[in-house]
Amino acid sequence: MLPKVFLLLLGFFVTTPISADDSLLRLATTTSTANSGLMDYLLPRFTEETSIEVHLIAVGTGKALRLGREGDVDVVLVHARAAEDAFVNAGHGVNRADVMYNDFIIVGPESDPADVARSGSVAEVLQKIFDKSAPFISRGDDSGTHKRELLLWQIAGRSPAGSWYREVGQGMGKTLQIANEIDAYTMTDRGTWLAYQAKLEIKLLFQGDPPLINPYGIIAVNPERQQHVNYQGAIKLIKWITSPAAQKMIGQFKVRNQQLFVPSVENKD
Amino acid sequence: MDVLVSSTIEAFHLLFSGDAEIWEIVGISFRVSTLAIMAAVPPALIIAFFLAYGNFFGRRFLISLFNTFLSVPAVVIGLTLFILLSRQGPMGDFKLLFTQTAMGIGQFLLCLPILVCMAHVSLQSADRAAWETARTLGAGPIRAFFTVLYEIRFGLMAALLAGYGRIISEVGASMMLGGNIAHYTRNIPTAIALETSKGAFAEGIALGLVLLFLAFLLNALLQYVQGRGSINP
Amino acid sequence: MIDALQLNLSRLSKKYGRNVVLDNLKFDIASHECVLLTGENGAGKTTLLRIISGLEKPEHCEISFNAAPAGSWRKLRKRLLKSVMYLHQQPYMLSGSLRRNLEYAARLNAAIVDQESSVDRALEWAGLEALQFQSAASLSGGQKQRVALARARLRDPQILLLDEPTANLDSESRERTMQMLYEFRDTGTAIVIVSHDPEVFSDLTTRRIHLHDRQTSPADGPGSEVIDLDKVRQSQQQ
Numbered sequence: 001m002l003p004k005v006f007l008l009l010l011g012f013f014v015t016t017p018i019s020a021d022d023s024l025l026r027l028a029t030t031t032s033t034a035n036s037g038l039m040d041y042l043l044p045r046f047t048e049e050t051s052i053e054v055h056l057i058a059v060g061t062g063k064a065l066r067l068g069r070e071g072d073v074d075v076v077l078v079h080a081r082a083a084e085d086a087f088v089n090a091g092h093g094v095n096r097a098d099v100m101y102n103d104f105i106i107v108g109p110e111s112d113p114a115d116v117a118r119s120g121s122v123a124e125v126l127q128k129i130f131d132k133s134a135p136f137i138s139r140g141d142d143s144g145t146h147k148r149e150l151l152l153w154q155i156a157g158r159s160p161a162g163s164w165y166r167e168v169g170q171g172m173g174k175t176l177q178i179a180n181e182i183d184a185y186t187m188t189d190r191g192t193w194l195a196y197q198a199k200l201e202i203k204l205l206f207q208g209d210p211p212l213i214n215p216y217g218i219i220a221v222n223p224e225r226q227q228h229v230n231y232q233g234a235i236k237l238i239k240w241i242t243s244p245a246a247q248k249m250i251g252q253f254k255v256r257n258q259q260l261f262v263p264s265v266e267n268k269d
Numbered sequence: 270m271d272v273l274v275s276s277t278i279e280a281f282h283l284l285f286s287g288d289a290e291i292w293e294i295v296g297i298s299f300r301v302s303t304l305a306i307m308a309a310v311p312p313a314l315i316i317a318f319f320l321a322y323g324n325f326f327g328r329r330f331l332i333s334l335f336n337t338f339l340s341v342p343a344v345v346i347g348l349t350l351f352i353l354l355s356r357q358g359p360m361g362d363f364k365l366l367f368t369q370t371a372m373g374i375g376q377f378l379l380c381l382p383i384l385v386c387m388a389h390v391s392l393q394s395a396d397r398a399a400w401e402t403a404r405t406l407g408a409g410p411i412r413a414f415f416t417v418l419y420e421i422r423f424g425l426m427a428a429l430l431a432g433y434g435r436i437i438s439e440v441g442a443s444m445m446l447g448g449n450i451a452h453y454t455r456n457i458p459t460a461i462a463l464e465t466s467k468g469a470f471a472e473g474i475a476l477g478l479v480l481l482f483l484a485f486l487l488n489a490l491l492q493y494v495q496g497r498g499s500i501n502p
Numbered sequence: 503m504i505d506a507l508q509l510n511l512s513r514l515s516k517k518y519g520r521n522v523v524l525d526n527l528k529f530d531i532a533s534h535e536c537v538l539l540t541g542e543n544g545a546g547k548t549t550l551l552r553i554i555s556g557l558e559k560p561e562h563c564e565i566s567f568n569a570a571p572a573g574s575w576r577k578l579r580k581r582l583l584k585s586v587m588y589l590h591q592q593p594y595m596l597s598g599s600l601r602r603n604l605e606y607a608a609r610l611n612a613a614i615v616d617q618e619s620s621v622d623r624a625l626e627w628a629g630l631e632a633l634q635f636q637s638a639a640s641l642s643g644g645q646k647q648r649v650a651l652a653r654a655r656l657r658d659p660q661i662l663l664l665d666e667p668t669a670n671l672d673s674e675s676r677e678r679t680m681q682m683l684y685e686f687r688d689t690g691t692a693i694v695i696v697s698h699d700p701e702v703f704s705d706l707t708t709r710r711i712h713l714h715d716r717q718t719s720p721a722d723g724p725g726s727e728v729i730d731l732d733k734v735r736q737s738q739q740q
Binding site (some may be wrong): 026031035038040055056057058059071072073171173174181192195196199226227 | 272276355356357361364367448449450451453463465466467468470471
Binding site for chain 3 (some may be wrong): 303396398399402403404405406407408412416419420
């Protein structure tokens with residue numbers, strides 16, 4: 001009885017029309033990219049030009065790459081260079097291209113107890129926080145941002161531990177709110193910061209050091225590994241997003257009057 | 270406090286200025302959840318009926334099992350289905366992950382135990398004589414089944430509302446299975462999660478208000494239905 | 503008038519778990535008969551009625567209709583549900599009005615052509631016209647009993663089984679119920695009545711059976727045809 005009901009039901013669901021053909025492309029990207037609004041600004045133009053509808057799935061970098069590896073999406077747009085290279089080297093993805101970059105910043109209480117605002121490098125910032133045991137909030141969720149933060153600690157030559165270092169396992173917005181509530185330092189991408197800035201009392205304290213640069217790459221899922229993926233669509237998106245027109249759009253995209261992303265491809269016009 | 274007040278005011282503005290995106294999200298929520306519960310009702314009633322009237326080995330075990338499913342977190346259902354529906358999973362060929370269908374299946378599984386358990390309790394509290402009276406008056410099993418359902422219609426309505434209440438507000442499974450894709454699988458709860466993470470509190474509160482209003486409506490309906498039930502058992 | 507029916511049950515046994523309720527029992531009933539079934543509490547009277555009506559499955563039973571043996575229990579149950587009707591001690595009223603209860607029964611009887619007038623006649627027969635639009639659940643015990651009998655009239659079974667039909671009834675309802683039962687018997691319906699109160703039915707019944715020690719035996723007393731062997735045995739021992 002039960003299996004029959006289940007099959008019937010499955011039949012009901014499967015026969016409901018789902019558009020899964022060449023005119024549909026599944027793009028997994030990071031929450032920060034999606035939340036910035038950049039994709040809502042770019043993708044309708046792509047759809048207009050190519051008639052390919054894009055389903056945007058916003059997850060953490062780790063999950064996005066995993067979705068690509070498993071063939072659940074056709075193309076990924078992430079910011080974790082080392083993980084991206086590993087993904088391509090393992091044969092899960094092909095045709096990786098640089099798209100754009102933005103940067104991370106260090107924010108914290110206005111009083112700046114660790115005196116990080118007047119530092120020469122991000123390594124120095126982290127060393128000061130470490131030495132003072134000043135409260136620091138880490139994403140702690142294995143996201144691209146979290147990975148970058150850990151890399152920066154490595155560069156600073158410190159391994160953070162203790163009650164002042166708190167891993168919250170939450171998204172960037174939540175992490176900023178927590179830092180705000182308990183007067184702690186944290187590292188954030190500029191996009192989320194701009195979105196939240198008005199609601200927060202913590203301030204931008206440090207920016208501009210090259211290790212804080214955050215490049216975004218786009219990778220098509222390898223069609224030899226996953227025969228069913230919309231590879232043609234993925235290639236079209238990669239070509240389009242690195243085209244002069246799209247790159248120009250990226251450069252013009254502003255949140256609260258601030259440019260958020262810098263296009264990676266040299267614009268010749 | 271300022272944030273709450275200003276966000277709420279902005280939320281009302283968004284709702285009543287006819288912000289198309291918000292109403293699209295509301296529409297997707299209703300569509301998916303309504304289809305899911307419609308699909309869940311017939312099997313739930315049949316299962317509940319067998320649990321209440323059947324006399325087979327493992328009946329008690331099944332009852333406990335369905336009661337246990339009541340407290341399974343939605344994300345666990347979401348994760349299990351995610352693994353099953355993923356391209357590498359056993360049901361990957363159906364290409365269901367990140368579709369409304371996947372969300373629907375998740376919500377179907379979430380509301381099924383509620384419907385089964387509550388319908389089962391209603392059936393148990395209904396007099397066994399209801400079924401027997403229908404049968405002795407010449408009704409076939411199917412006719413008698415519907416007669417009993419009619420007799421316990423108030424309890425069933427309560428089950429339906431409780432089940433709907435759970436899935437319309439559920440975020441974990443919908444997020445995992447639907448992927449929160451704009452204009453496609455973004456429903457009220459996943460949109461609230463997204464807007465909150467973006468810091469767009471007004472949009473989050475506006476959608477929260479829709480849910481709140483809906484919950485109020487469902488509860489009012491439930492009160493009304495139960496009131497009727499007590500007057501006319 | 504209804505088709506004549508002869509129902510024979512033999513070697514009937516029924517257990518609830520390990521508890522043997524009926525054991526190797528024999529029971530016969532035919533049209534125009536009215537059997538009074540007596541026995542102590544827990545002797546299995548209700549169980550027997552429920553088996554005959556097809557509501558409960560016995561562990562073992564040989565049943566024949568008009569001397570033709572019936573097949574599997576599934577077929578048998580279908581046949582029993584079709585020709586036998588069991589009335590609960592406390593009749594269940596379907597939700598809605600009294601009239602709806604009768605309409606429900608009328609709709610299920612394919613032989614009824616004009617449902618409305620059949621329901622009207624049944625209401626009149628049971629003396630319930632004045633109450634027909636009342637909620638059936640709000641009726642008194644005696645009124646519910648009459649609704650159940652009116653439903654049975656519309657169902658028109660060949661065998662009617664009643665479980666303590668006059669228990670807890672006021673004298674007026676009791677009289678009315680008796681009158682209705684006479685009319686059932688006079689149209690040829692076979693009737694089995696379980697009762698603790700044999701005197702009430704002495705004029706109605708044609709035969710009495712006593713259920714004792716998980717077996718049937720014809721009962722003693724007025725109206726009985728055969729002597730209760732158990733009682734004989736007991737009195738001999740004394």
